[in-house]
Amino acid sequence: MDVKMIALCLVSIFVAMVAADGISSAPLQDYVDKRDTNNGYTLINSFNSSSTTVYVYTFTSVKWPSGKKGDVWSHFLVIVVPSTITYKDSVFLWIHNGSRSDGVPSLRDFYVNLLVQGSVVTNAIYAAITGVPNQPLSYTNNTPNNEDQEQAASYSNFLEGYGTNYEKLIHFPMVKSVIRAMDAVTDIVKGLVGNEVKKFALGGNVRRGWVAYLVAAIDIRVNLLVPLSMNVVGLLESLTHHQQSYGGMSYILSPYVVAKIIEWVGTDPMNRLVQVLDPLAYKSNLGVTKYMIFAAGDAYSPPDGTINYFQKLPGNNYLNIIENDDHTLSCHVAEIGLQIIAFHLNFLSGKPLPTITWTKTQSGNCANLSVNTSSKPTDVRVFYADTPDATRRDFRYRGADPSGQWESVLRPVFWYQAKADKIDGSNYQAAVCAPSTGWRAFYIKMNFGYGESQLTFTTNVTILPDTLPFMNCTTDTCGTKIV
The missing domain is CATH 2.60.40 (Immunoglobulin-like)
Structure with missing residues (x-):
């Protein structure tokens, strides 16, 4: 029996043990709890807009991968404080994308304008962390990658290591960066206005919406989720439904085909990946209210992909499917922003949402x-x-x-x-x-x-x-x- 077969046998035994005991959040929680000195923030700008004050910070969160070849993740934190704060213990945190070359956030950025509008409408603090995940990174063969290539490469590294080193999965530092941002926002808000932040609404698109699920699974401060373009909860079921609908893989998933990720489906390493990354694996911890938004024409998944998970998720769950748009939701971004703000306002005010x-x-x-x-x-x-x-x-x-x-x-x-x-x-x-x-x-x-x-x-x-x-x-x- 060769080394690969021995390793796969050992993994099989471990997976059986995990299955017997139920899914555990321990690998993700352990990684987040692991001490990392590469986090901190510095105020670099502030300005007034529409009865709010906008604060912009540089922020570092994690070093990933750990070791000499890792990159320290750098971000911007944007915090919008309204002149009157009605909901003193709550913050809406938007998880944003972006690259290392992006300029300092300002009102020229549409998402910053939405943060300001949300803060004005709700009388609550709105914030954003950019650069999740950081890109480009150079952790694989010293070749910079965009976020889809980064994610595919991280899966490949994990799977080829027989699913034994969870820290290779890029979702882990993404989750940690968001939780460290929550910590930083809590600290900053305490210093700015004296409020103790205890609750976070999390929103983000695509893999950032995915990360929002994972953060909520291990951090009790999260009480509302707004994932966008994330209609692949129930990963393996979604993949099967995708293939049986299309007769192949959608073009948008080609980085995962090129990296041969799909070929690992059905193996123990892939099962281990799913056990720590699929939000359904943590469903007992996901009883928070959710407002799930995606395009009917999203290339990542068929529009009826909710059949794989919607009824399985606990809590109050709401859908908003957007017609005549694609994965980016770019044709409806302003409309969706207002819908999210309205949902958040109703949630904060305690008004009963429709059943x-x-x-x-x-x-x-x-x-x-x-x-x-x-x-x-x-x-x-x-x-x-x-x-x-x-x-x-x-x-x-x-x-x-x-x-x-x-x-x-x-x-x-x-x-x-x-x-x-x-x-x-x-x-x-x-x-x-x-x-x-x-x-x-x-x-x-x-x-x-x-x-x-x-x-x-x-x-x-x-x-x-x-x-x-x-x-x-x-x-x-x-x-x-x-x-």
């Missing part, structure tokens, strides 16, 4: 989606779209360029809207049938209230017919095909 339930009844290739709400909505609409052909169950806004000239090209998928059928003040429905060829997706969107306090929620997506075109697509048969 929304929905049921689907299906007959042949037709389905009726019924929605019940505890509060009367101001507007209820059904959104629907068809696939451009009968080959793939594919509602992505962009897909791989068949000619190979570009990474991706726009796809003719358009979401249309119509009024939902009103049964009474709190019950609505939409009856939809499958098209003659291909697939049709639909969901119901509801608005509650008006102006700065308007809330927007949706059901999950139903797709007709309820069939997957590539049931035989597995990691072995089509896991490396880019579509």
